[in-house]
Amino acid sequence: xxxxxxxxxxxxxxxxxxxxxxxxxxxxxxxxxxxxxxxxxxxxxxxxxxxxxxxxxxxxxxxxxxxxxxx
Numbered sequence: 001x002x003x004x005x006x007x008x009x010x011x012x013x014x015x016x017x018x019x020x021x022x023x024x025x026x027x028x029x030x031x032x033x034x035x036x037x038x039x040x041x042x043x044x045x046x047x048x049x050x051x052x053x054x055x056x057x058x059x060x061x062x063x064x065x066x067x068x069x070x071x
Contacts, residue, residue, distance in 0.1 A: 008042060008046045012043065020034060020035075
C-alpha cells in the first residue's frame, strides 16, 4: 500500500501537471476537478500495476504448496 501511494505521487503529480498544460482551466474549481479526474485514473493504474507486480514476484511462504511435486 505504501508503494502504491509513493508511486502515485511520484508519477502522478508530474503527469497531471503535464496533461494540464493542454487544457484550459480558468478557475480553481476546474483545476481541482481536472486533478481529481486524472489523479483517479493514475491511482487506479498504479494500484493495478503494483498488485500485478507483487503477485508475480512475491516469494511463496514457507511450507506453502507451490504446485511442484517433491521427489
